[in-house]
Amino acid sequence: MRHRLAASSGAVLAVLVLSACQRAEEQRKTEEETARRYDYVAKLADREGAKAAYKVMSRADIRFEDGFSEMDFDPPGDVRNKAFRWIGRRAHFLLKRHGDKKMRLLVAGWANLKVIDTRPIFSVRFNGSIVASDPATAEGAIGTDVVVEPSRFGGGEWADVYLQLSSVGYDWANPPALKVALVTEVSWTEVP
Amino acid sequence: MRRARPSSERCAAGRATLNEAPARPVFGVDITLPTRILGPVSVLSQWPRGWRARTAAGLVVGLLLAPLVYALPPFTRPFLWEPGVWGIAVLVAYCGFGWAVSKAAGWARVDVGLQAAWGAALIVVLGGPLLAVGVLVRPVLVAIVVIGNVLAVLAVLAQWRSQAHRAAALRKLVTSDFRIAAPLAAIVAMGVLQYVAALCDLHANPYDDDIAYLPLAKRLLDVGNIDEPFSFRRLSSYGGQTVLIGLDLVRGGFANVHLFDRGQSFLLLLGLLAGYRRGGLRPAGLALLMSVLYLVNQEDMHINTASYFSGAAFFFALYRTQIMALERGTLRSAIPSALLAAGACTLRQNYVPVAALGLVLPYVFAWWDDRNAGASSAQPRKRFAIMPGDRAALFQLISLSAIFVACLIGYWAAAYRSNRTFLFPIILGTFNPAMQLKATVPSVVSELKMQVSVFMETEPLRTLIVIVPAALSFRDRRRGRPLLAFICAAAFGFVFLVHSFSQSDPGNISRYLFGFSAATVMAVFAESASSAHGRSHGSASPRRFMVHGSRLSHFLVWTGLAIQVIWLRPVETPKHLAIFKNIAEAVSYDIPAGTSWPVEADLYRRMQDAAPAGAKLAVLLDEPYHLDFSRQRIGNMDMPGYSSPGPRLPYFQGEDAVRSYLLAEGYTHVAFVRDTFSRYHYRHNYWVERTLVDIELWRIFGPYLLDLMDNLALLAQHHPILFEERGIVLLDLAKGTGNHAP
Numbered sequence: 006m007r008h009r010l011a012a013s014s015g016a017v018l019a020v021l022v023l024s025a026c027q028r029a030e031e032q033r034k035t036e037e038e039t040a041r042r043y044d045y046v047a048k049l050a051d052r053e054g055a056k057a058a059y060k061v062m063s064r065a066d067i068r069f070e071d072g073f074s075e076m077d078f079d080p081p082g083d084v085r086n087k088a089f090r091w092i093g094r095r096a097h098f099l100l101k102r103h104g105d106k107k108m109r110l111l112v113a114g115w116a117n118l119k120v121i122d123t124r125p126i127f128s129v130r131f132n133g134s135i136v137a138s139d140p141a142t143a144e145g146a147i148g149t150d151v152v153v154e155p156s157r158f159g160g161g162e163w164a165d166v167y168l169q170l171s172s173v174g175y176d177w178a179n180p181p182a183l184k185v186a187l188v189t190e191v192s193w194t195e196v197p
Numbered sequence: 198m199r200r201a202r203p204s205s206e207r208c209a210a211g212r213a214t215l216n217e218a219p220a221r222p223v224f225g226v227d228i229t230l231p232t233r234i235l236g237p238v239s240v241l242s243q244w245p246r247g248w249r250a251r252t253a254a255g256l257v258v259g260l261l262l263a264p265l266v267y268a269l270p271p272f273t274r275p276f277l278w279e280p281g282v283w284g285i286a287v288l289v290a291y292c293g294f295g296w297a298v299s300k301a302a303g304w305a306r307v308d309v310g311l312q313a314a315w316g317a318a319l320i321v322v323l324g325g326p327l328l329a330v331g332v333l334v335r336p337v338l339v340a341i342v343v344i345g346n347v348l349a350v351l352a353v354l355a356q357w358r359s360q361a362h363r364a365a366a367l368r369k370l371v372t373s374d375f376r377i378a379a380p381l382a383a384i385v386a387m388g389v390l391q392y393v394a395a396l397c398d399l400h401a402n403p404y405d406d407d408i409a410y411l412p413l414a415k416r417l418l419d420v421g422n423i424d425e426p427f428s429f430r431r432l433s434s435y436g437g438q439t440v441l442i443g444l445d446l447v448r449g450g451f452a453n454v455h456l457f458d459r460g461q462s463f464l465l466l467l468g469l470l471a472g473y474r475r476g477g478l479r480p481a482g483l484a485l486l487m488s489v490l491y492l493v494n495q496e497d498m499h500i501n502t503a504s505y506f507s508g509a510a511f512f513f514a515l516y517r518t519q520i521m522a523l524e525r526g527t528l529r530s531a532i533p534s535a536l537l538a539a540g541a542c543t544l545r546q547n548y549v550p551v552a553a554l555g556l557v558l559p560y561v562f563a564w565w566d567d568r569n570a571g572a573s574s575a576q577p578r579k580r581f582a583i584m585p586g587d588r589a590a591l592f593q594l595i596s597l598s599a600i601f602v603a604c605l606i607g608y609w610a611a612a613y614r615s616n617r618t619f620l621f622p623i624i625l626g627t628f629n630p631a632m633q634l635k636a637t638v639p640s641v642v643s644e645l646k647m648q649v650s651v652f653m654e655t656e657p658l659r660t661l662i663v664i665v666p667a668a669l670s671f672r673d674r675r676r677g678r679p680l681l682a683f684i685c686a687a688a689f690g691f692v693f694l695v696h697s698f699s700q701s702d703p704g705n706i707s708r709y710l711f712g713f714s715a716a717t718v719m720a721v722f723a724e725s726a727s728s729a730h731g732r733s734h735g736s737a738s739p740r741r742f743m744v745h746g747s748r749l750s751h752f753l754v755w756t757g758l759a760i761q762v763i764w765l766r767p768v769e770t771p772k773h774l775a776i777f778k779n780i781a782e783a784v785s786y787d788i789p790a791g792t793s794w795p796v797e798a799d800l801y802r803r804m805q806d807a808a809p810a811g812a813k814l815a816v817l818l819d820e821p822y823h824l825d826f827s828r829q830r831i832g833n834m835d836m837p838g839y840s841s842p843g844p845r846l847p848y849f850q851g852e853d854a855v856r857s858y859l860l861a862e863g864y865t866h867v868a869f870v871r872d873t874f875s876r877y878h879y880r881h882n883y884w885v886e887r888t889l890v891d892i893e894l895w896r897i898f899g900p901y902l903l904d905l906m907d908n909l910a911l912l913a914q915h916h917p918i919l920f921e922e923r924g925i926v927l928l929d930l931a932k933g934t935g936n937h938a939p
Contacts, residue, residue, distance in 0.1 A: 009237045031630065034845075038631040041849035045900050046888060058889045063896065068638055071646075084889050099638050163638050 027029055037189050040065070060089040060190040065101065067193050071167075072096035074181040089114075089187040091180040094173040100131075102158045107196040112168065113148040114188040116141045121185055125172035131157055131162045147186065157162050225440070225523025241900055243358040244435050254357055258350050261289055267448045268339050276786055280449030281396050283342075286454050287444050290345020290462065291316035296352035297498065302532040306359065306660030310468020313354075314514030315533045316345065317465065318540035324440035325543070325607020329614060331422035333440065338418070368737070380482035384489050388467045391493065393777040395460030397783035399452045403819065403877035405430070405501035409821035409835040410439070411451055411691055414832075417443045419826035424615040426627050427815070427832045427846075429839035432616045435608040439505045451822055454502050462506035466492065466719070469513050473723045475520075480726030484572045487755075490720045490762045495657035497772050498711050500692050504544035508712020509719065511541040512548075512555065516720045520561050523677040528593050535597055537609030538797060546621060547697075551713045556601055557594065558686055559677030564590040568710070613681040615839060622697065625839045632897060634701040644696065647703075651695050651710075656705040658714050660757035667753035668721040671728075672748040680724055680744055686906075687717045699892040725754045798823045805829065807920035808866045817869040817909065818925065819876045832864060838901025848901050856930055865931040866919070869909045874924020879906060 030166035043065040050059035061076055063069050078084065090096075092114070100110070116125055118141065127147040128138040134157070137149035147170075158164050173185050245254040264286035265613040267279060277659060292309060295316030297646035299307045305317070313779035326391035327333040353360065360506050371378045401407055413423045423439055437521035442457045449456060450472035470485055476888040478490075489597055492509075515537040522531035540854035542549045567590060589702060620625025622634070630736050664686065673680045690713055695706060724744040728751070746754075801823035821833050834841075838848060843862050859867060879902070889897030913926055 013474060038629075042631070042900050045849045045904060046399045046896075049885065049900065049903065053885050055885070055889055062889055063893065070643070082213065084886050142647070 014164075020096045021177075030114070030167060040103075046193070052115060054085045055088075057086070057189070058084045060192065061088050061090050063126075066103070067101070067165075067191055069191075070097040070099060072180065073098070073188070076178060077181070077187075087189070091184065091187050091190045092168060092181050093175070093180040093185065094170055096188070097178070098191065099163045100166055101155075102155065102162055102164070103195055105155045107155065108153045109192075109194050109196050110136075110153055111148070111150045111192045111194075112188060113190040113191065114146075114147045116147050116170065116186040118145045120183075121172050123172050125170045126188075128169040128171070130163075130167040130169060132159065161172040204487055216230075225449060233350045243356055244354060245357045245361075247907065250361070253361075257353055261350050261353065262291065262346060265343060268343050277396060277453075277783060279457055279760055280445065280453040281393075281573075281882075283448035284392070284396070284445055284453075284461060286342055286346060288313065288461055288606075291320070291346035291461075291465075292384075292507070293348030293350075293352060293536050293809065294319045294357075297348055298533050298536065303529050304305055304529070304533075306356075308468070308472025310465060310470070310472040310513055311517055313464055313468055314510055315518075315536060318511065318514070318533070318536040320345070320444070320609070321437040321440055321540040321543055322536055323613060324437065325435075325605065325609075327607070328417075328422055328436060328440070329607050329610035331420065331424075333417055334421035334834045335418045335447050336797055338444050341442060342447075351751075360738060361736040368645070374794065377482050380486040383486055384467060384471065387462050387489055387493060390776065391463045394779060395463070396453055397780040398459070398781055399588065399779070399786075401451070401454055402501040405503065406454065407820045407822070408818075408878050409833070410442075410502050411454060412824070412833050412835070413439045413453075414442050414446055415822040415833070415898075416544045416826045418446060422611065422614075424611075425833050425835075426616055426842035427834040427840055429628075429726045429836040432612075432618070432621055432626065432628055432910045433546045434503075435543035435546070435612055437608070438502075438507060438545070439538055440543075441507065458502060458505055458507050462510045463492070465510040466506055466513060469517060470719060470723065470810045473517060473727070473770065475724070475727040480723055484589075484722065484726035485729055486622055487762065488719060491718070491722070491758050492715065494762050497771075497775070497938050498657055498708050500708065503708075504548070505711050506707070508541065508544050508548055509715035510552070510685075511537055511544060511721050512713045512716030515552065515555050515643065516540060516679060516716060519555070519677070520675065520679045523563060523675065523679060526676070528596050531593075532600060535600040535604055535835060539589075539603050541712075542605060543608050545709065547690065547694045547709050548712060550693050551686050553601070553715075554686035554689055555683055557598060558682035560590070560597065561596045562642070563677035564594065566678075620931060627842050629839055629841065629845060632839050632864060632901070634698050634700055634894070635696075647699050648692060648695050651703045651706050653705075654690070654713065656704055656707040657711060658707075658761070660761045661714065661718070662755050663757035663760070664718055667724075667746070667750040668717075670750040671721075671724065671744050673724075673744050675744070678859045683720055684717060687713045690903070694929070698891065700897070702892055709794075721754055722758065767794045768827075781806060800923060800925060803922070804868060804925050807927050808868070812866050813862075813864045814866045814868060815864040816867070817879065817905065819870050829866070834905070836898065836902075837905040838898055846905075848904050852911040852915075855905070855908045856912055860930055866927060866929055867909065867912070868920075869906070870925045871910065871924040871926060872906050881906070 008075075020175075023109075027170050047059065047066075050056055051063075058076060058078075061069075069090065072092060073096045075090055075091055078086040078088055080086055094162075110129070110131075112129065118124065118125070124141045124143070125147075126138055126140050127149070129149050129151070130151060136153065136157075137147065137179055139150045141147045168188070173183065175183060202608045221893055222397055233854075245251050266281045267286065291313040293316060295307070295312030295314065298319050299305075299312060299313040310499060323341075324333055327337065339636070371381060380474055409428060412429060413425065413436070415429070416425070416441055417423055423431055423436045438458075442454065445452070445461070466742050470480075470488055473480060479485075492506075515534060518531075518534045518537055522534050538552040540554040541555075579893050610619075611750075614618045615627075616626040616628075618624040618628070621628060627823075631722060636647075653662060668680065671680060691710060694709055697707070698706060701938045725746065728744050728746060732818060801818070801820065802825070805814075805824055805828055810828055813832065814833045816824070817832055817834045817837070818824075821835075824831060834846075837846070841858075846858055846860070870876075870879055872879055875881075881903070884903050887895040889901065891899070909926075912930070913928055916933040917929045918926055919929055
């Protein structure tokens, strides 16, 4: 009786281990395919002359969330033209951790000073903490270029990043309708 | 509106009449059908007697059988008449099969709408095993319609006297009361208009229909199965909608593919609304008219031939059947519920949880209420303990679930045969796990945001936010609390769908929700109208028949309806204008006999003739429904990336990997449309834009499609091209050696 119990327990254990291995293998294949897809998209944007669009589209490690408009183009109608996303008082995106690597976050944009009538403070809040805060230039340029330590991720895989403009009060209006500021580039690269 | 006798009283009277009539021999032969099937009633007990009745019966039978002339092999027939008349024959077949269901389930008298819905459900359920063994070809579909029509004739004759009485009563009612006649005339007119409009809308959706849904229907007609291991649309649906569309297409054409969902299913829904009655009361004619207006006067969700009105009809029929079955309380009487729930599951995959819960929940509620009622009078008992008295209720619940599962087994076998899964998305089968449908970075807040925004922005039913809370305040005293159970089932289906498909957007998700959302709203309207009407007429119906609500809740329900009909109607693109434009276009068509329509059909046939018969042919084409699926074993790669048999079609690894995979799977030939020639779905620039700009769903899918199109174009440089015309290319992959071939 004991032998039978041991044998059947062993068989169940073997099935579970095999199943776990298969799942791990499946997961590995899925991750490889996803990585190849993102590479393909990067090359596609390059090949199609849509590098500007690539700078403001969601990628493997950047995901644009609420507060950003859909992608817009100047002149409109072609992904190969200058690309940007309108933002309002705040705009939210997610950044993915690259293991223990230090990362460089670069954001570039422009604020419509003729509408805002002042030089707003442009702040970047990374997982709740402000990592950059600068006023717009006289020409309206806004942006930041900061190095982010991996410790800022805490234990998470993704970090919440908010871009904030100090002089926009109409939080309830959609960013494209406001036309107060836009982002033309968000990059997230490993520091060599 | 007239007060009728309570339904139980009427049923008893009907049964007595039917049972008392003796079975009479016809031509010396007693053709009483077996009592196990039809109950203790002879089908001839109400046979028309007297020359007037027989003449009238002859006329009715003639009218019912006349459309069957189209069951004959095709000959030259007017362009719109053939599908239009055949569509009526299909509707009559639904009624015929529905009559058989009603007899088998022991229902003596059922209104035409419910009978037709039961019949459609039976046809769908029967289609499952036939699909699984691959025999649901054109002649079998024709035979189903013919058998259904014969059953309908039998039903008319078997119920002649009671039907004649009902017809006479209806005639009297309509001619004597303008308040009945006017709404009824308007409803009939809208039904006819919708049917004609569905018939005359000759435009299918190139995005869904042309590349996937219509090829599935064509495959069904040609080879009797819908095995498509590359097709995401096949993977994510059991195929009931395809079977029902196939019934129309056997004598129609691919130009009239909207006939089923927009035409026949809409008529089913009208019939179900018109036949609705609670405690002997029908909703007022004006209320019915408003409900129909609610259905027609909204943004058109029918962007393709997938399930919309068919889902609404099946779910509303399920709701009505559950009420009746719970009142009677026998397992046999609930068989149509199981058929409808199973049928609804096959129409769209996301209907599965709603149908299953819609079937089971009222019985759980009934069981729970019975226990609590018993516990209050007897000694206290443990809350979840199963007592001997519960066994009958539990047995009924388990038996009903078993019947429901049995009805689906055919579709499960067919789905497994095609895509190695019978429960997508829980069991993935041939689905590619790298193509997830949920948002990549889900969070509780984003999930809540999606759930709320879909509820608030649900198109076209934009007043759900008013109607659903008002309906929740209704007090349903009936056994099993069917209205509450149905709302709970729909709510679960809503939340589950939004959770599982969070990559999409509210507009698209609304399409998947339409079937059970519309049915829920119709149920609320019908209950509210019956209840209010009963109160205004001092109904003496037992309270157990009724749903009660405060004046405020009724007011909110009808306000929600009125707001939708009056203020939220489509202004920029009025549907009625599109309907008349479509009719004008369709009647202007003059298609000479013997010519292919549209012209692409000839092109596809020539391409197919260039490939050897019996070969395995993988296709990536704009309109694969022009292909003859019996000539080659065709695999339709409609949405590359989502599904593929075996070890998965390799992507982003070059053309050699694609070629090796296809050859290993036996596909020696591949046909594709060059992206510079594609009419719609496979345009290069279109997908570049969607990949870079669109919602996550398309940003993920786009690269797969572009990569496959790139690879096929590269393969065409190194393999013999057997056919190339207007961008359609046929390659022989077995010849040539891939990228390094000379």
